Amino acid sequence: MVLETLYFILQLVLTIIRKIIDIHSQLVYINTMIHCVCNNINTAKVDAAQQRGAKTAQDVQAFNGCTFNCGACKDSIQSRLDLLKAESRPGLAAAE
Numbered sequence: 876m877v878l879e880t881l882y883f884i885l886q887l888v889l890t891i892i893r894k895i896i897d898i899h900s901q902l903v904y905i906n907t908m909i910h911c912v913c914n915n916i917n918t919a920k921v922d923a924a925q926q927r928g929a930k931t932a933q934d935v936q937a938f939n940g941c942t943f944n945c946g947a948c949k950d951s952i953q954s955r956l957d958l959l960k961a962e963s964r965p966g967l968a969a970a971e
């Protein structure tokens with residue numbers, strides 16, 4: 876009985892550790908996801924630009940000292956900005 880209880884607790888602890896590692900891996904992936912291949916702008920750089928007032932993808936490019944090359948990243952960067960805006964104003968985003 877004691878061994879079965881210990882085994883159960885061990886399995887529970889391992890499951891929790893796996894979940895924590897999984898969540899951490901997803902967060903690292905999100906922050907390192909590349910939005911702009913031409914200028915190496917990842918999510919962390921988009922977030923930093925947004926925190927300093929960037930409202931458009933063009934603002935993000937300017938914040939990072941560059942301009943659009945191919946422009947394929949516009950939608951991806953703008954989606955991230957929109958998500959950050961919605962997260963900072965959840966009540967207003969729901970009403971929009």
Ligand code: FES
Pocket residue numbers: 910911912913914942943944945946947948949
């Ligand atoms: S991917 Fe951003 S300018 Fe090309």
